[in-house]
């Protein structure tokens with residue numbers, strides 16, 4: 001037999017093996033695979049209660065129209081991690097934490113979803129079901145700012161002449177938040193606290209990281225010399241802005257906000273400074289600033305800081321500063 005004949009036979013055998021063995025096996029293998037995927041998609045909904053099914057892979061809650069004829073989300077904050085959906089239909093109060101425990105109480109037409117992170121929900125429907133889908137806020141909002149009211153709960157911050165810093169910080173922060181809620185800036189604001197809650201300073205940047213484009217913390221200052229007054233804004237020395245969709249830096253953000261505050265309040269400009277001592281600013285992986293709106297130890301400034309009109313002016317300065325910083329190119 002000549003050499004080329006051996007090659008020719010080997011080639012034919014290889015071709016036969018390819019067509020008769022490998023090809024059918026591949027087809028069988030991929031068919032099984034794709035069926036498994038389909039099964040996984042269909043069976044990963046687990047029944048929580050009659051008519052309620054939850055898919056913990058896609059975070060979709062499927063509600064049968066046989067138990068709910070209408071469904072809508074009600075307004076609530078609670079740190080933006082508790083979401084209540086009211087519906088008309090079978091009485092059932094259904095609480096569950098996404099990825100955590102599930103409890104059922106057949107008393108109200110209500111489903112409460114508690115999440116570990118700030119979320120947004122979409123409600124879709126087809127002819128048989130409502131689908132409550134958990135959506136990443138970054139997919140919903142192009143611009144997100146976290147407003148951080150200093151201290152709170154067991155941590156009062158400074159207490160001077162019966163005035164608690166945590167209350168001043170919250171009053172001004174809430175006003176900033178409300179301005180975003182009511183305005184048409186296209187910027188979504190969330191707060192680290194909406195009430196008198198204790199939140200660890202290391203947990204505040206955690207709320208913002210991976211979610212927000214900007215972090216703004218509001219505080220009031222104290223000093224041993226009671227003649228000292230004025231506002232200052234602080235940013236972190238080393239900046240990690242990789243998660244922000246902004247062009248502005250912490251330094252630039254501090255500059256913009258400080259300028260607005262001094263202009264609006266007509267207070268003394270104590271300038272901006274890079275300060276690694278402020279945990280909330282240092283740990284935020286985005287342009288972040290901490291504002292010291294004024295000195296509680298200065299009697300005149302303390303009186304102003306407790307005045308609602310003054311607080312509104314301060315909030316307006318922060319609000320406008322944030323808008324300007326988002327537009328910075």
Ligand SMILES: [Zn+2]
Nearest residue numbers: 150157219220
């Ligand atoms: Zn403080």
